[in-house]
Amino acid sequence: xxxxxxxxxxxxxxxxxxxxxxxxxxxxxxxxxxxxxxxxxxxxxxxxxxxxxxxxxxxxxxxxxxxxxxxxxxxxxxxxxxxxxxxxxxxxxxxxxxxxxxxxxxxxxxxxxxxxxxxxxxxxxxxxxxxxxxxxxxxxxxxxxxxxxxxxxxxxxxxxxxxxxxxxxxxxxxxxxxxxxxxxxxxxxxxxxxxxxxxxxxxxxxxxxxxxxxxxxxxxxxxxxxxxxxxxxxxxxxxxxxxxxxxxxxxxxxxxxxxxxxxxxxxxxxxxxxxxxxxxxxxxxxxxxxxxxxxxxxxxxxxxxxxxxxxxxxxxxxxxxxxxxxxxxxxxxxxxxxxxxxxxxxxxxxxxxxxxxxxxxxxxxxxxxxxxxxxxxxxxxxxxxxxxxxxxxxxxxxxxxxxxxxxxxxxxxxxxxxxxxx
Amino acid sequence: xxxxxxxxxxxxxxxxxxxxxxxxxxxxxxxxxxxxxxxxxxxxxxxxxxxxxxxxxxxxxxxxxxxxxxxxxxxxxxxxxxxxxxxxxxxxxxxxxxxxxxxxxxxxxxxxxxxxxxxxxxxxxxxxxxxxxxxxxxxxxxxxxxxxxxxxxxxxxxxxxxxxxxxxxxxxxxxxxxxxxxxxxxxxxxxxxxxxxxxxxxxxxxxxxxxxxxxxxxxxxxxxxxxxxxxxxxxxxxxxxxxxxxxxxxxxxxxxxxxxxxxxxxxxxxxxxxxxxxxxxxxxxxxxxxxxxxxxxxxxxxxxxxxxxxxxxxxxxxxxxxxxxxxxxxxxxxxxxxxxxxxxxxxxxxxxxxxxxxxxxxxxxxxxxxxxxxxxxxxxxxxxxxxxxxxxxxxxxxxxxxxxxxxxxxxxxxxxxxxxxxxxxxxx
Numbered sequence: 001x002x003x004x005x006x007x008x009x010x011x012x013x014x015x016x017x018x019x020x021x022x023x024x025x026x027x028x029x030x031x032x033x034x035x036x037x038x039x040x041x042x043x044x045x046x047x048x049x050x051x052x053x054x055x056x057x058x059x060x061x062x063x064x065x066x067x068x069x070x071x072x073x074x075x076x077x078x079x080x081x082x083x084x085x086x087x088x089x090x091x092x093x094x095x096x097x098x099x100x101x102x103x104x105x106x107x108x109x110x111x112x113x114x115x116x117x118x119x120x121x122x123x124x125x126x127x128x129x130x131x132x133x134x135x136x137x138x139x140x141x142x143x144x145x146x147x148x149x150x151x152x153x154x155x156x157x158x159x160x161x162x163x164x165x166x167x168x169x170x171x172x173x174x175x176x177x178x179x180x181x182x183x184x185x186x187x188x189x190x191x192x193x194x195x196x197x198x199x200x201x202x203x204x205x206x207x208x209x210x211x212x213x214x215x216x217x218x219x220x221x222x223x224x225x226x227x228x229x230x231x232x233x234x235x236x237x238x239x240x241x242x243x244x245x246x247x248x249x250x251x252x253x254x255x256x257x258x259x260x261x262x263x264x265x266x267x268x269x270x271x272x273x274x275x276x277x278x279x280x281x282x283x284x285x286x287x288x289x290x291x292x293x294x295x296x297x298x299x300x301x302x303x304x305x306x307x308x309x310x311x312x313x314x315x316x317x318x319x320x321x322x323x324x325x326x327x328x329x330x331x332x333x334x335x336x337x338x339x340x341x342x343x344x345x346x347x348x349x350x351x352x353x354x355x356x357x358x359x360x361x362x363x364x365x366x367x368x369x370x371x372x373x374x375x376x377x378x379x380x381x382x383x384x385x386x387x388x389x390x391x392x393x394x395x396x397x398x399x400x401x402x403x404x405x406x407x408x409x410x411x412x413x414x415x416x417x418x419x420x421x422x
Numbered sequence: 423x424x425x426x427x428x429x430x431x432x433x434x435x436x437x438x439x440x441x442x443x444x445x446x447x448x449x450x451x452x453x454x455x456x457x458x459x460x461x462x463x464x465x466x467x468x469x470x471x472x473x474x475x476x477x478x479x480x481x482x483x484x485x486x487x488x489x490x491x492x493x494x495x496x497x498x499x500x501x502x503x504x505x506x507x508x509x510x511x512x513x514x515x516x517x518x519x520x521x522x523x524x525x526x527x528x529x530x531x532x533x534x535x536x537x538x539x540x541x542x543x544x545x546x547x548x549x550x551x552x553x554x555x556x557x558x559x560x561x562x563x564x565x566x567x568x569x570x571x572x573x574x575x576x577x578x579x580x581x582x583x584x585x586x587x588x589x590x591x592x593x594x595x596x597x598x599x600x601x602x603x604x605x606x607x608x609x610x611x612x613x614x615x616x617x618x619x620x621x622x623x624x625x626x627x628x629x630x631x632x633x634x635x636x637x638x639x640x641x642x643x644x645x646x647x648x649x650x651x652x653x654x655x656x657x658x659x660x661x662x663x664x665x666x667x668x669x670x671x672x673x674x675x676x677x678x679x680x681x682x683x684x685x686x687x688x689x690x691x692x693x694x695x696x697x698x699x700x701x702x703x704x705x706x707x708x709x710x711x712x713x714x715x716x717x718x719x720x721x722x723x724x725x726x727x728x729x730x731x732x733x734x735x736x737x738x739x740x741x742x743x744x745x746x747x748x749x750x751x752x753x754x755x756x757x758x759x760x761x762x763x764x765x766x767x768x769x770x771x772x773x774x775x776x777x778x779x780x781x782x783x784x785x786x787x788x789x790x791x792x793x794x795x796x797x798x799x800x801x802x803x804x805x806x807x808x809x810x811x812x813x814x815x816x817x818x819x820x821x822x823x824x825x826x827x828x829x830x831x832x833x834x835x836x837x838x839x840x841x842x843x844x845x846x847x848x849x850x
Contacts, residue, residue, distance in 0.1 A: 143805050143806075146802070156794075161658075168768050169770065171769070172765065176604055176608045266425055327585070337588065337599075338597050338600060365481070388833055399843065400838065403834055403835065406834070409820065
């Protein structure tokens with residue numbers, strides 16, 4: 001029994017209070033800000049720093065939106081890499097495993113593999129015309145799964161070969177830590193990019209709703225907060241939670257109204273092979289065309305209108321903002337629990353006053369998955385260009401039989417006119 | 423001080439002996455002797471080493487016989503066996519986690535682990551069922567709705583579990599709870615996804631299920647025998663009992679075995695045809711026109727082999743060529759799954775995953791090499807054998823909007839005319 005106790009001490013498993021603290025991050029506030037705010041008291045200084053950085057981040061966000069889809073994709077990719085780096089670094093510090101043989105290379109290698117796999121699956125669909133022209137890319141696309149699997153296997157075998165006698169347990173922990181981190185950061189970031197390709201509005205409205213919920217819940221909590229919400233995050237209050245919910249729903253509703261008017265936000269992003277650029281031009285779908293809705297009698301009395309003109313998308317925005325306000329915070333609680341479990345204050349110290357990138361994005365992850373699942377379930381069917389791509393790689397006899405089935409279906413539905421011979 | 427304590431205890435496990443008693447004191451999972459009384463009495467006179475060998479041998483034969491029986495019973499029973507093996511493996515790994523972390527009494531955690539297992543299985547079975555049982559699903563109203571909103575429902579179920587986890591976080595046990603959460607997810611990733619890939623392989627045709635699994639088993643047994651009789655050079659520090667002689671001998675035997683087994687199985691429709699669900703009889707059928715892969719063809723012998731074997735041409739099934747790829751993977755890369763499991767057992771100071779099978783350990787001990795194999799076969803089939811499933815594509819097509827359907831139809835038509843598959847534009 002004594003053996004067991006001594007052996008497990010190394011992992012500080014008996015109670016959280018035995019866990020040694022991870023060294024606190026250094027203060028990385030730029031000198032400029034420090035000088036400008038040197039006159040104020042500590043509390044207001046912190047508030048000002050947070051405020052300025054918030055505005056800076058929002059402006060940066062608007063700038064990137066203006067620059068277009070490609071820049072947004074790059075931004076999402078950089079954020080993903082940074083989040084991954086932050087979480088892996090925490091793992092190193094927790095396990096004192098910075099010097100494990102091979103491990104840093106293996107972590108980055110796995111990140112590369114999984115990104116390669118996802119980019120090949122999703123992005124290749126959208127670049128179909130670009131890919132058709134180039135032979136080498138065709139080969140890569142056709143055997144994409146096999147190549148990705150072979151790459152992953154190489155990493156797996158390298159891991160097995162790198163197991164060192166004294167460090168087995170640590171190495172397995174880091175292996176699992178890497179995989180869970182990949183699951184969280186990489187899959188979600190690819191879902192974000194797929195949402196982006198549906199139309200920038202599907203990228204902007206969810207992210208803004210989460211940010212709005214963060215800010216308004218903080219403000220409501222600051223002014224009206226009294227009843228604590230959850231032991232995990234003592235600063236959150238029920239007043240903040242509910243106030244944030246209603247503000248976010250209203251914000252989402254109004255914001256969608258403005259975005260739904262512009263083709264730039266509403267159209268699916270497509271790659272134009274002639275101009276070699278992304279274009280967002282299309283006939284706006286039904287979701288983004290004004291419709292008359294009858295106001296329910298209850299609201300008629302309040303508002304005085306009988307009908308109202310709005311976009312169907314605004315109804316969907318209710319679902320999105322409700323999720324952002326009610327379930328999104330659970331992502332934040334999860335991250336808070338994680339920070340308490342590993343005795344860290346922030347994920348990193350990248351953003352002064354705010355912490356690391358993960359600190360800002362913890363609520364966004366659940367949101368991205370929800371939006372993706374929502375779109376595939378309720379909005380669109382399968383992706384036509386992907387379907388076409390798969391049809392084109394069938395065997396000729398299969399293609400012929402599919403062709404005949406499709407033709408009879410289209411004739412039946414009257415989409416195809418028999419006399420014109422298609 | 424971590425390395426010191428690891429050092430002190432690793433010394434105990436350095437010698438890999440067959441007896442279980444050495445590990446009793448320091449293992450996280452206490453093992454008890456599970457051999458049935460019958461066997462114990464029958465083998466009571468033999469020495470301990472031979473007794474162990476006999477127990478292993480008898481159980482090996484029992485498992486192989488059992489495998490044949492369930493193959494005979496058909497796809498439905500096979501699917502259920504795969505499901506049971508999956509649940510047992512999940513249970514074994516989670517129990518190890520509990521024992522390692524002394525977290526058997528964490529609030530909610532056992533319930534949550536099983537709940538997540540249920541969610542992920544629901545998601546995967548739903549996807550599989552929707553693909554293969556399409557007509558059945560379309561007929562029954564409740565199934566149709568469940569299948570249409572399947573992803574949303576699965577996601578909601580998972581989210582409920584996630585929120586319950588967050589709400590169950592208790593002040594003193596945060597770290598343990600996060601560890602168990604991570605442990606559960608990695609286990610799900612390993613166990614559940616692979617078992618569903620096995621079922622996908624099964625639906626392609628039972629031969630894609632039987633040949634890979636048999637190759638891994640054969641490699642295990644052959645490598646052991648070659649190692650037993652000829653083994654001298656150790657292969658890897660992780661598993662001191664493995665030798666290069668066993669490894670290489672196992673490789674060649676497995677390739678040969680795979681070749682012969684494929685030859686025998688390719689002749690029978692019940693193995694080579696994709697499993698389909700017949701709506702009228704409401705049962706699984708394996709009846710079809712065998713694809714090219716399973717039709718005998720003449721191949722020219724390469725000159726080198728001609729002089730050796732004396733034949734100019736040989737008749738064989740194209741599938742046998744694929745079987746070489748499968749058996750090569752089973753012999754060369756499959757063992758890495760075994761080394762991974764060995765490393766895992768050494769890391770957590772356990773001798774076996776559990777003691778379900780006397781002489782062999784737990785179910786995971788038998789299946790550790792199979793996992794990589796299942797994924798490989800699935801990726802192999804998707805990349806080299808079949809393209810996408812035509813009926814699934816038609817399904818997706820029918821949900822598109824009319825303009826999109828027309829666009830795809832015209833593109834397909836132009837493509838077919840281009841390739842000469844369709845006579846002429848007016849002739850369709």
